[in-house]
Amino acid sequence: MTPDSWVPVPDNSPFTPHTLPYGVFAPEDGPRRVGVAIGDHVLDLARALGDDTFARPTLNAFLAQGRTRWQQVRADITALLTDAARRPDTEPALHRAADVRMYLPFEAADYVDFYASEHHAANIGRMLRPGQEPLTPQWKHLPIGYHGRAGTLVVSGTEINRPWGQTRPAGTETPSFGPSRKLDIEAEVGFVVGTGTALGTSVGVDDFADHVFGVCLVNDWSARDLQAWEYVPLGPFLAKSFATSVSPWIVPLDALRHARTAPPARTAPLQDYLRDGKDWGLDLSLEIRLNGHLVARPPFTSMYWTPAQMLAHMTVNGASLRTGDFYASGTVSGPGPDQRGSLMELTWNGQEPLTLPDGTTRTFLEDGDEVTISATAPGPDGTRIGFGQVTGRITAGPRTAPADATETR
Amino acid sequence: MTPDSWVPVPDNSPFTPHTLPYGVFAPEDGPRRVGVAIGDHVLDLARALGDDTFARPTLNAFLAQGRTRWQQVRADITALLTDAARRPDTEPALHRAADVRMYLPFEAADYVDFYASEHHAANIGRMLRPGQEPLTPQWKHLPIGYHGRAGTLVVSGTEINRPWGQTRPAGTETPSFGPSRKLDIEAEVGFVVGTGTALGTSVGVDDFADHVFGVCLVNDWSARDLQAWEYVPLGPFLAKSFATSVSPWIVPLDALRHARTAPPARTAPLQDYLRDGKDWGLDLSLEIRLNGHLVARPPFTSMYWTPAQMLAHMTVNGASLRTGDFYASGTVSGPGPDQRGSLMELTWNGQEPLTLPDGTTRTFLEDGDEVTISATAPGPDGTRIGFGQVTGRITAGPRTAPADATETR
Numbered sequence: 001m002t003p004d005s006w007v008p009v010p011d012n013s014p015f016t017p018h019t020l021p022y023g024v025f026a027p028e029d030g031p032r033r034v035g036v037a038i039g040d041h042v043l044d045l046a047r048a049l050g051d052d053t054f055a056r057p058t059l060n061a062f063l064a065q066g067r068t069r070w071q072q073v074r075a076d077i078t079a080l081l082t083d084a085a086r087r088p089d090t091e092p093a094l095h096r097a098a099d100v101r102m103y104l105p106f107e108a109a110d111y112v113d114f115y116a117s118e119h120h121a122a123n124i125g126r127m128l129r130p131g132q133e134p135l136t137p138q139w140k141h142l143p144i145g146y147h148g149r150a151g152t153l154v155v156s157g158t159e160i161n162r163p164w165g166q167t168r169p170a171g172t173e174t175p176s177f178g179p180s181r182k183l184d185i186e187a188e189v190g191f192v193v194g195t196g197t198a199l200g201t202s203v204g205v206d207d208f209a210d211h212v213f214g215v216c217l218v219n220d221w222s223a224r225d226l227q228a229w230e231y232v233p234l235g236p237f238l239a240k241s242f243a244t245s246v247s248p249w250i251v252p253l254d255a256l257r258h259a260r261t262a263p264p265a266r267t268a269p270l271q272d273y274l275r276d277g278k279d280w281g282l283d284l285s286l287e288i289r290l291n292g293h294l295v296a297r298p299p300f301t302s303m304y305w306t307p308a309q310m311l312a313h314m315t316v317n318g319a320s321l322r323t324g325d326f327y328a329s330g331t332v333s334g335p336g337p338d339q340r341g342s343l344m345e346l347t348w349n350g351q352e353p354l355t356l357p358d359g360t361t362r363t364f365l366e367d368g369d370e371v372t373i374s375a376t377a378p379g380p381d382g383t384r385i386g387f388g389q390v391t392g393r394i395t396a397g398p399r400t401a402p403a404d405a406t407e408t409r
Numbered sequence: 410m411t412p413d414s415w416v417p418v419p420d421n422s423p424f425t426p427h428t429l430p431y432g433v434f435a436p437e438d439g440p441r442r443v444g445v446a447i448g449d450h451v452l453d454l455a456r457a458l459g460d461d462t463f464a465r466p467t468l469n470a471f472l473a474q475g476r477t478r479w480q481q482v483r484a485d486i487t488a489l490l491t492d493a494a495r496r497p498d499t500e501p502a503l504h505r506a507a508d509v510r511m512y513l514p515f516e517a518a519d520y521v522d523f524y525a526s527e528h529h530a531a532n533i534g535r536m537l538r539p540g541q542e543p544l545t546p547q548w549k550h551l552p553i554g555y556h557g558r559a560g561t562l563v564v565s566g567t568e569i570n571r572p573w574g575q576t577r578p579a580g581t582e583t584p585s586f587g588p589s590r591k592l593d594i595e596a597e598v599g600f601v602v603g604t605g606t607a608l609g610t611s612v613g614v615d616d617f618a619d620h621v622f623g624v625c626l627v628n629d630w631s632a633r634d635l636q637a638w639e640y641v642p643l644g645p646f647l648a649k650s651f652a653t654s655v656s657p658w659i660v661p662l663d664a665l666r667h668a669r670t671a672p673p674a675r676t677a678p679l680q681d682y683l684r685d686g687k688d689w690g691l692d693l694s695l696e697i698r699l700n701g702h703l704v705a706r707p708p709f710t711s712m713y714w715t716p717a718q719m720l721a722h723m724t725v726n727g728a729s730l731r732t733g734d735f736y737a738s739g740t741v742s743g744p745g746p747d748q749r750g751s752l753m754e755l756t757w758n759g760q761e762p763l764t765l766p767d768g769t770t771r772t773f774l775e776d777g778d779e780v781t782i783s784a785t786a787p788g789p790d791g792t793r794i795g796f797g798q799v800t801g802r803i804t805a806g807p808r809t810a811p812a813d814a815t816e817t818r
Contacts, residue, residue, distance in 0.1 A: 115643060138638050141584050146646050152728050152729060161609040175551075177681075202573075233641075234645065237553075237555050238722070238728070239726075241726060242728050269583070271584070317647040317651040319561050
């Protein structure tokens with residue numbers, strides 16, 4: 001087992017010596033650089049390891065170096081933080097987490113969002129296509145996904161401007177334009193690609209860990225009213241492109257050895273390229289808080305498709321991967337009513353408002369609302385691997401053009 | 410009018426002194442750098458202007474400098490190439506186009522593909538949803554679009570590997586896996602974003618030319634059989650993510666002053682943010698050649714939505730723009746049967762094969778087929794502005810994993 005660290009780690013800290021997640025931080029008046037979280041501190045890797053790979057504003061250079069290097073660096077950091085003899089040399093590279101600012105940890109290449117929760121897809125199907133089969137015919141045969149907007153990935157804590165757009169309220173013939181009235185969350189898990197591939201090649205399900213560096217939390221904010229009007233036949237566009245929040249700490253796959261588990265039993269035969277020889281289901285327990293109140297506990301174990309299957313499908317047509325490619329699982333929803341990862345499901349499209357402990361009710365998000373998603377996973381020796389959190393607060397936003405936009409048109 | 414250039418310009422050349430498109434080239438054994446095409450030559454801008462902005466492997470640094478700078482540089486280049494007194498200093502910076510290799514001219518940020526041709530959308534609707542209204546209800550109210558894969562944009566001339574994937578042939582219950590049997594083209598026009606915007610802001614229709622630098626040709630290769638099985642409800646994914654070909658020369662908006670025209674009459678009221686105060690319809694005449702045979706002449710004047718409206722819509726929700734963002738018009742199809750921009754339309758989903766002058770017939774693309782899309786637009790004094798071409802040849806491809814893939818499963 002990993003010995004304790006000479007850095008004090010509070011009991012409630014997600015960042016034990018078993019986690020060692022990577023992020024990009026800047027000390028006051030200092031440039032951005034790569035750090036690793038330990039307890040309430042951030043270790044400046046460029047300084048601690050004397051390696052300029054980490055004296056950069058993103059993780060991308062390190063991501064591109066590949067799995068063997070990722071494992072070596074993790075071993076080096078573990079040694080630094082657990083060997084008391086290394087404390088005198090290492091301690092000057094520690095910053096108090098409260099004193100640094102966190103940034104988006106990687107420069108995103110392409111962003112793909114999947115739809116891998118059977119419970120989520122079935123709930124949405126029941127709401128939008130009542131009386132029909134809730135899952136589309138291909139759902140059990142391939143992990144449905146689509147490309148999102150990489151340029152609007154933002155780090156946790158970034159304020160989220162309520163998007164404006166066209167909607168066509170029920171019973172009306174002509175669309176109206178204005179701020180979204182059905183602003184929702186989607187609690188998801190994200191996967192950061194380290195090493196790329198050549199055009200015309202594919203990544204097999206068993207090669208997942210050679211390409212994916214680590215895992216983080218995602219809130220894929222969604223404007224349900226914009227989505228309903230725009231999405232047929234080419235899929236969601238403005239309903240999701242305004243912002244996607246990402247947690248600042250990337251947990252390396254090597255920290256999740258004890259979280260691996262078999263996915264749910266398959267109820268349809270799989271093409272060979274999706275037959276998962278290794279168990280890449282992940283036992284992550286998510287929690288969603290709205291203004292501090294726990295509103296759902298989505299279990300990632302309930303996801304039908306694994307991240308290894310998502311990557312194999314994304315590349316089976318010969319599409320290449322680049323360092324910094326990012327893909328998310330889609331909304332994580334479990335079978336239980338308190339395990340749903342979106343307000344659309346938790347309030348059944350607004351028909352069953354949530355009552356918060358403070359007595360207020362919610363269907364969708366109001367200006368000023370703050371949503372925080374956190375997660376933990378099994379670690380060694382009964383410990384928990386923490387992911388920290390992704391949080392965002394809704395603001396009416398500084399709205400510029402079109403200056404003459406109104407809601408009443 | 411612009412005087413003639415001292416550089417010889419063949420009569421059939423698309424690149425007169427009125428065009429001056431930008432690209433990225435590399436001389437034999439030399440690094441990539443920015444050039445401008447004139448006749449059969451390429452001008453090395455870093456050398457000719459003594460400006461390191463152009464001694465780079467992409468146009469992005471120049472794109473980020475904004476419209477005033479774009480106009481100044483165009484004026485400087487015009488002076489260099491038309492003033493005979495500048496010939497002695499400038500001639501050493503000229504390369505014969507046949508001696509250089511062209512590269513993707515910009516580093517793509519996000520890639521968005523629209524669906525802006527009413528004739529194309531209606532044709533597809535008639536084929537896929539017979540008996541129903543061919544256009545979806547929102548089609549005349551907003552330019553439908555979706556995000557594509559920026560990482561698989563390739564420069565003209567790159568071989569296109571036939572994609573593999575899941576399909577469900579008509580009349581079968583379970584999907585099969587193998588090479589696409591309905592590999593198609595989409596003749597489109599692309600727009601390169603130069604200057605970005607902040608999250609939470611929008612670009613008005615009248616600010617189009619402040620953000621978009623130039624225009625090029627696009628072939629958005631599409632696997633119709635993969636698309637039919639995967640695309641409900643989140644849109645096309647693997648059917649289009651394997652490759653999108655882009656012409657090597659970006660024609661600046663300033664070269665298209667004489668190509669501007671009013672879009673078709675609007676048959677539905679527009680939201681204010683889509684009311685186009687300036688005419689940004691473009692009179693581009695496209696030609697599609699299959700193995701050298703002219704098969705269609707799609708007119709860009711027939712596009713219902715203008716590129717200014719596409720940009721305004723893409724950002725109206727507050728989504729930010731980045732230098733290098735790229736968006737395409739969607740398939741350009743006119744009203745005539747010989748004006749359709751895809752084989753799916755030209756052969757009515759394979760029911761009416763094309764017979765080529767060499768006696769062979771085509772429904773969709775076969776291995777070895779080469780598709781070339783070219784275009785011209787009105788220039789000053791009765792001249793034509795040429796875009797050059799985007800070309801690609803289909804290959805069965807070097808296929809790696811999954812090694813055990815078969816078509817018979």
